[in-house]
Amino acid sequence: MPQSIPFVDYLVLGDTPHLVANECTACGARFFDRRNACAACFATEFRKVDVATEGEVRAFTIVSMAAPGIPVPFVSATVDCAGTSVRANLINVDPTPEAVHVGMKVRLAVAPVGTDEAGTEAINFGFEPQR
Amino acid sequence: MASDDVWILGINMTKFGKHPDKDVIDLAAEATMAALADAGVTMREMGLLAFGSLMGRVAGQNLQKQIGQTGIPVYNVSNACATGATALRVCHMAIRAGDADFGLAVGVEKLSGAGLLAGGSRGADSKTWTPSGRLGAVASIDGRIGTETMPGVFAQIGLEYGHKYGGTTFELFAKISEKNHAHSTLNPLAAYSKRFTLEQIMNDIMIAYPNTRPMCSANCDGAAAAVLVSDAKLKTLSLEQQRRAVKISASVLTTDPWEDACQVLPNVNTLTRQAATQAYEKAGVGPADLDLVELHDCFATAELVHYDNLMLCEEGGAVDFFNSGATWRDGKTPVNVSGGLESKGHPIAATGIANVWEVAHHLRGEAGDRQIEGAKVGLAHVIGLGNACGVHILEKAAA
Numbered sequence: 280m281p282q283s284i285p286f287v288d289y290l291v292l293g294d295t296p297h298l299v300a301n302e303c304t305a306c307g308a309r310f311f312d313r314r315n316a317c318a319a320c321f322a323t324e325f326r327k328v329d330v331a332t333e334g335e336v337r338a339f340t341i342v343s344m345a346a347p348g349i350p351v352p353f354v355s356a357t358v359d360c361a362g363t364s365v366r367a368n369l370i371n372v373d374p375t376p377e378a379v380h381v382g383m384k385v386r387l388a389v390a391p392v393g394t395d396e397a398g399t400e401a402i403n404f405g406f407e408p409q410r
Numbered sequence: 411m412a413s414d415d416v417w418i419l420g421i422n423m424t425k426f427g428k429h430p431d432k433d434v435i436d437l438a439a440e441a442t443m444a445a446l447a448d449a450g451v452t453m454r455e456m457g458l459l460a461f462g463s464l465m466g467r468v469a470g471q472n473l474q475k476q477i478g479q480t481g482i483p484v485y486n487v488s489n490a491c492a493t494g495a496t497a498l499r500v501c502h503m504a505i506r507a508g509d510a511d512f513g514l515a516v517g518v519e520k521l522s523g524a525g526l527l528a529g530g531s532r533g534a535d536s537k538t539w540t541p542s543g544r545l546g547a548v549a550s551i552d553g554r555i556g557t558e559t560m561p562g563v564f565a566q567i568g569l570e571y572g573h574k575y576g577g578t579t580f581e582l583f584a585k586i587s588e589k590n591h592a593h594s595t596l597n598p599l600a601a602y603s604k605r606f607t608l609e610q611i612m613n614d615i616m617i618a619y620p621n622t623r624p625m626c627s628a629n630c631d632g633a634a635a636a637v638l639v640s641d642a643k644l645k646t647l648s649l650e651q652q653r654r655a656v657k658i659s660a661s662v663l664t665t666d667p668w669e670d671a672c673q674v675l676p677n678v679n680t681l682t683r684q685a686a687t688q689a690y691e692k693a694g695v696g697p698a699d700l701d702l703v704e705l706h707d708c709f710a711t712a713e714l715v716h717y718d719n720l721m722l723c724e725e726g727g728a729v730d731f732f733n734s735g736a737t738w739r740d741g742k743t744p745v746n747v748s749g750g751l752e753s754k755g756h757p758i759a760a761t762g763i764a765n766v767w768e769v770a771h772h773l774r775g776e777a778g779d780r781q782i783e784g785a786k787v788g789l790a791h792v793i794g795l796g797n798a799c800g801v802h803i804l805e806k807a808a809a
Contacts, residue, residue, distance in 0.1 A: 284539050286554065288546025310673065312544035319668040337573055338675060340565035341619035342557045346532040349553035355562050357570065357675040364671035366556040376580065376619055381573035392554065395538045401548050403555070 286392055286403035287311075296389045296404065297332050300363060301325040309363050332387040333409065334360035339381065341374050354379055358406050370405035384409040412642035416505045417655040418804070419512075419639040419647075420449025423764040426632035426755035427601040428522045434466040438473045438518040441633035441760075445514075449637035450651050453478030456637075457510025460485045460500035462493035462517045462759035465524070473516065491708065493517055494634065494762025495663065495792045495800025501638045502661040511643040517764075518633035519757035525629070527758075528795075529558030561626050561709060562618035563795070566675055568711025569620070571718070577729035578714065580620040584611045587625040587710040587752055589738055594749025596780035601630040601755030625710035630755035634763035653807055656770040659693035659787075660803040678712070678793050682719035685801040689789070690721075693803040697721045700743055701785035702772055704765035706793045707750040717745070720791060720801075739782065747772075747780055765790040766802055773806040 285291065289298050289311045300309040305322035309330075316323050339356040342349075354369035356379075370388060372378050385406035392401040422444035424437055432440070438461075446452055453474075461470030461484060470484035489496040494517035501513025521527075529552045539548035552558040572578025588608050594600040606614075606624055614622040639647075644655055666672055666681040690696055697720065705720060707713035714728050722743050723731035731737070737745035748754045748768040751761065769788035771777045790802045 284541075284548060286548055287551070288541060308668065308670070312673075313546075318673070338566035338570035340557065340562045340569065340621075341616075342553070342559065342562045343616040343618065344526065344561070345553050345557065345559060346526065346529055348532050348534075351553075353553060353557075355557035355566065357556075357566060357671070362670075364674040366674045368554065368556060381569055392549065393535070395536075397538050399539050401539045 282398065283400045283402050286401050290404050292389065292402055296387060298330040298365060298387070298404065299327050300330050302328040330363050330365065331361035334358040334365065334385055334406065336369070336379070336381055336383040336385060337364065339369065339379055341376065341379070356406065358385055368405045369407070371407035412645060414506055415641040416502050416658045417639050417641065417644050418636055418658060418766070418770055419451065419644065419651060419655055420445045420447070420637040421635070421767045421770050422448055423599060423634040423760065423767045424632050425599045426630045426757060429520070429631040434463055434468050434518050434520050435472050435476055437520070437631060437633035438516050438635070439477050441518070441635040442473065442477060442514065442516050445635040445637050450648070451512065451637060453480055455512045456480065456482055456514045457512050458483050458485065458501065458504050459514045459516065460487055460497035462487045462497045463519060464488060464490070464493055464758045465519055465521065470516065489798045490794025490796045491706065491758050492663070492762055492792045492794035492798035492800045493759040494764070495802065496762070496798065498636060498638070498763060498766065498802065499661050499663045499800060502658060505638055505640045511640050513638040514635065515638065515763055516633065516635040517759035517762060519759050520631045521629040521757055522631050523629065526559050528560050557618065559618060560795070561621045563676060564709040564712045565618045565621050567678055568714055570675065571715045571728065575726040575729070580612065581608070582729060582732070583620050583625060583710040583714065584608055584622070586713050586732060587611050590707060590746050590750040590752045591624060593739055593747050594753035597749050597754060600749045600753050601628050602753045603749065621709050621711055625752060627708045627751035627756035628753065630757055632755060632757035632760045632764065634760040634767055636763050636766065654774055655807050656773050657805040657807060658802060659695065659805045660689035660801065662689045662692070662801045664799045666797040676795050676797055678797060679715060679719050681797055681799040682716060682791065682793060685799045686720045689801040689803050695787055695803060699787050700789050702744045702747055702769060702782045702788045703791070704746055704748060704768050705791040707746055707752055708756060710752065713745070713750070716791065720789065739780070744782055747782060762792040762800055765792065766804065769804050773804055
């Protein structure tokens with residue numbers, strides 16, 4: 280059975296895939312990267328918090344020109360997940376201005392990126408339209 | 411009695427465009443020597459040099475070796491697309507601090523044919539998935555977790571404004587580009603000075619919806635340089651030098667204060683609004699006093715949000731403001747009469763001085779066919795992702 284690995288540290292796989300953020304225990308500011316301190320209040324204590332898996336598209340673009348090796352077109356978006364903004368691709372949707380709009384309701388979905396030489400499959404996240 | 415005002419004594423920009431026969435230092439030297447000649451001074455009087463070239467791999471010292479080594483301090487500055495404005499700001503601070511009477515700010519870039527400047531390359535995936543970096547990503551995230559390209563980032567910034575306030579359509583953003591390309595036909599130094607119809611703009615190559623190619627800033631070669639002088643020293647110079655001097659009523663540089671989501675999608679709004687607020691307060695002028703504005707239209711989608719950020723319109727009113735015709739050259743607040751970054755071009759480190767040159771040119775009444783008649787006050791704005799924002803407010807000399 281092939282092993283799998285999340286594409287980024289802040290994606291948790293399993294039966295209910297979701298994102299986790301580093302939340303500042305002092306002010307509640309949320310971050311997805313490894314932290315030295317809080318950019319909002321300078322405190323240094325963080326706790327892991329689950330991010331809502333449903334959200335609303337706050338901004339998007341349909342990228343038609345990108346670096347060699349990046350399949351285009353694809354939809355890049357900023358998704359507001361119950362107050363926490365997440366950067367992601369929109370997946371399982373036509374990459375056209377007719378199919379995507381700001382305010383659109385979406386939910387987290389996962390998809391394989393590829394399998395490495397050791398047989399490990401990397402799994403990435405995106406957001407797809409709520410149906 | 412001298413004040414602590416700082417003035418632009420001389421300023422110049424090269425023709426923006428393709429300069430295959432000149433290297434970065436040739437371009438910098440051309441703009442610098444022309445700015446010194448415009449000021450009526452030489453390298454001998456300069457008390458410092460602030461120099462920026464983001465992609466040029468050269469330092470101010472390389473320029474000195476070609477045009478004059480006098481032992482003055484060089485500040486090599488790097489602040490993304492706000493590099494030129496930062497060089498000006500450094501000279502302004504040094505003069506205000508009393509460290510120098512004259513300062514020289516220079517920005518230069520060679521970017522013709524450079525293509526995408528961020529997210530323009532992606533390394534091959536490694537043979538085994540190994541988490542690395544601050545996100546613990548097992549491979550490059552560009553194109554897999556959103557986009558890193560500037561046209562895509564700024565497209566989202568424009569659509570985010572539309573999500574908040576409504577009224578943004580592909581056609582609206584294309585009309586902003588139509589305006590700037592129309593303005594550029596009067597600017598002989600613009601990299602591109604061709605007028606496009608709305609249909610041509612909308613049907614051109616799509617880069618990142620809604621930004622088509624003519625709605626993106628043009629990579630090109632170019633340099634700009636400015637000589638700054640203290641008020642006390644200016645008063646000792648000729649009446650002609652005093653008459654042509656342009657007052658820097660405000661020189662402001664900001665970064666973005668933390669706000670939710672600012673590390674997810676760059677927030678170009680907070681820091682521009684703060685820079686504008688500080689600049690208006692320092693200059694003692696308001697948006698209604700501005701006769702012209704050069705703002706950072708790196709993409710058509712960016713120009714719209716900066717109408718609001720610079721408070722040229724009511725909060726949330728940028729779409730109506732543009733649709734009223736206010737920002738065309740015959741409107742209430744002409745914006746980017748140079749053609750803007752979309753047509754004049756965007757040689758990154760030169761941009762923050764070139765847009766000050768444009769405003770100064772009008773205040774001196776020397777802008778020829780594109781002169782905004784009677785211009786007395788103008789504003790120049792740049793933003794560099796990362797983020798840095800520079801705002802300069804300039805005023806015509808009283809004499």
